[in-house]
Amino acid sequence: MLHSLASRIIFVGFIVSVNLICLSVLLLSASNSMISSFEWNAHRQKITEVVTETLSDLREAQAEERGYLLTTDPSFAKDFDDRVASALAKVNTLEQLVQDNPIQHERAQSLQVATNERLDTLIKQIALARQGRFDEARSRVIVGQGRVNMAIIAQKADEIRQTEQELLIAREATARAHATWNRNLVVGGCLIIVLLVNGLLYFVLNGMRRSVSQITRAMSDFGNGNRTVRVDARMGCTEFDILAHGYNTMAERLDAAMQAQEASDYKLLQANAELKRNNEAMELLGEMAHRLQAARTSSELSAIICAFVPRVLPGIPGALYTYNHTTNQLERIAHWGSHTPVGRDGLHPSSCWALRLGQSHSVNSPGGDVICQHVDSDICIYHCEPLFASGEVVGLLYLQSHVAEENRFRLVALVENIASALVNQNLQKDLLEQTIHDPLTGLYNRRYMEEALNAEIATASRNNTALSLIMADIDHFKRINDEFGHDAGDMVLRTFANEIQNSFRSNDIVCRFGGEEFLIITTYHPLNSLIQRVEELRLSLSRLELYYNGQALGKITMSFGVTTWDKSLPTETTAIIRKADAALYQAKKDGRDRIVVG
Incomplete structure (x- = not known):
């Protein structure tokens, strides 16, 4: 009887081993598939990042060229060469990254050509400016071809990013289908093992019905989704003790594998949601940047800020201050997110710790940090972000709430766009003043x-x-x-x-x-x-x-x-x-x- 039991248990073990090996191979294949999917998604995200950074470098180079042409101050173009080199490197990197996709590769090459042409134009205009031929350089800018070229480049970049987004969504659907198949496969394999073991032990080990019943119930519960169930390893029979131990080990590994799978699925969903939110935020920031650069008056700038900032940072009331060199005061030009005005109408630079320290200043809990003098006494959570341009204060962004970590990149992009717009508006005001006023008397000319x-x-x-x-x-x-x-x-x-x-x-x-x-x-x-x-x-x-x-x-x-x-x-x-x-x-x-x- 012992021999027969041992031989049959060996047979059962053999069958179980084969099934476990098959399951392991399938799980390994599924794991490799997930790893490949992650690497593929990372590659696509890298492409999107490179496209975005290329556009950013190109716009920065253009902004510095325009600032130099408008002011004739070389410091406005001090980073121009670095921006051009960075844009060239990134667009070349993009062309390498999309070689696996003929359509995207063709678009990347088209974007590369357009970018090179635009950079060549900017380099020529900077070269004219550095030779002191500002009027000739400005006349090239006034033609407006640069705006058309930038629109074409932005369109090509959007096509690449949109295609990558569609590929990510399709790959996510495929990964989700694979995950469902793997889960069903694991559950089915477990059920097969249970049936084999129960069928053999029913005839051979009728006297060990209690142990078999215990194992059966445990496996049944596990197959029904209760991954915490385990079998008592002491069952009075060496063979069953070994089987119980093997089951527990298998259950733990399967539980760990399924937990890892669920965690991976959750991370993938979170990453996709975050990517979608980031893309929406970047689109909003891009729209806001276009309008800010076209704003001519403080009221127009205020209207743009009030329209877009609450969408970029939803649920966070705040105010924007601009620095007035004449009065050495920061004057509020916009506020949003509250029925009553947020922040004071004006404040002195020394009353804000962010302006004193030259960096962000946040108070996230009552008594968590020193409070700025310009903040009302009933406010205990806020964030101050200084706006700098060429090392000088141009304004202050005051947010009457805590800025979560996932919104940090939005805040950075928002600050850069607003600071650039304030500098642009100040330059326009200075140019207008110089155009209509007599420099000696200050009267109109x-x-x-x-x-x-x-x-x-x-x-x-x-x-x-x-x-x-x-x-x-x-x-x-x-x-x-x-x-x-x-x-x-x-x-x-x-x-x-x-x-x-x-x-x-x-x-x-x-x-x-x-x-x-x-x-x-x-x-x-x-x-x-x-x-x-x-x-x-x-x-x-x-x-x-x-x-x-x-x-x-x-x-x-x-x-x-x-x-x-x-x-x-x-x-x-x-x-x-x-x-x-x-x-x-x-x-x-x-x-x-x-x-x-x-």
């Missing part, structure tokens, strides 16, 4: 005057309202330059410009017409009151006692020609300017230091 006068004449003609023009000229100004030097003359011009500016309303337009001549556009009414105001200005100017290097400049006077526009005059600016100039000429002819109405 002649170019702005002509545009403003056209608009004012159109308004007066349309609304039948009053419009007056005052032409003023400093008397004997050449004497000041000849006797005391041009620096003294510049000081007189600045002083008189300030007096004239302060004598008129904020909505009046005071311009430096040229040399020592000034022109004022005003809607002051009636004419008698305007003449009285000009007379007060003339008297106050004649009473000024001006000194330069300790020398008295003597009495300095100014002559004025006043005229008004009516519908009898043409709408061209030259007619009313000529009329005011004629009145000024008459005042000069009559002896200077007087007012003549023309």
Whole structure:
């Protein structure tokens, strides 16, 4: 009986061994398939990252080239060569990565050609700028071909990324199907082993029914999903003890394998969800970046920020501050995520630890870190992110919540885009100021005057309202330059410009017409009151006692020609300017230091 039992148990063991070997081979095959799937997914993710980084490097190179052309400051293009080299390297790497896919490989080669062409254009324009040929370089930019090329490049990159995303989704479905098949295979194999063992032991070991029943129940429970069930290793029979031990070992390994499989499936789902969220965030950031670069005013920038930031960082209220160099204050230009304004209207740089330290500053729990002075006393969780450009503060991003780790990359990209937009807007403001203001006196220049006068004449003609023009000229100004030097003359011009500016309303337009001549556009009414105001200005100017290097400049006077526009005059600016100039000429002819109405 013992021999028969042993032989049959050996037979059962043989059958079980064969099944276990088959299961092991299948599990090994499934494991290799999963590893291959992970490697394949990592490869596709690498392709997506390389495409994104190539676009980022290309845009950074273009931004630095535009900054250099706009400001003529070489520091704006200090990283240009590195960006170009990085973009070239990445687009070449992309071409190597997609060689396994003919369609993607063709797209990568097309993207490589477009990128090389765009970089070649940027390099040529930078080369012109470095030779001092800024006007020629800017004229190339104004043509607008760069925007078209960038749009083509972005389209090609999006096609590659979209295809990779579709491949990832298809591979994920295949991996999920394989996982289901492997799970069914393992359960089926276990059931076969149970049937074989039970069938043989039913005839051979009827006296050991209790042990067989115990093993059967354990295996049945395991097959039904209870992977924690184990068999008592002490069953009173050496053979069954060995069988129990083998079962327990097998159950533990299968349990471990299934846990690993479930963990892998979960990680794959998490990675895919995270990738999807990241792609959506990058698309939002890309849309926001395009709009930020096109914004011309603070209100437009504020509207863009309020529209996109809550979508990039959902559920996090916050505010954006921009640095004002004149007042040395940070002024709030946007807030979102709350029915009441978030953060204070303005704050001093020293009141924020992020600006003091030059890095992010977060308080994630009450008493977890020092609180910034600008934060309200009832706020105990917040995040401050300083915005820097070329080592200088351009703004502050204040978030009234904790920023989770998975949102860090969004925050970094958001900060870079907003900082770049603020720098771009500041450059535009500076360029506009330089375009419409006289650098010596700070008054509007002649170019702005002509545009403003056209608009004012159109308004007066349309609304039948009053419009007056005052032409003023400093008397004997050449004497000041000849006797005391041009620096003294510049000081007189600045002083008189300030007096004239302060004598008129904020909505009046005071311009430096040229040399020592000034022109004022005003809607002051009636004419008698305007003449009285000009007379007060003339008297106050004649009473000024001006000194330069300790020398008295003597009495300095100014002559004025006043005229008004009516519908009898043409709408061209030259007619009313000529009329005011004629009145000024008459005042000069009559002896200077007087007012003549023309």
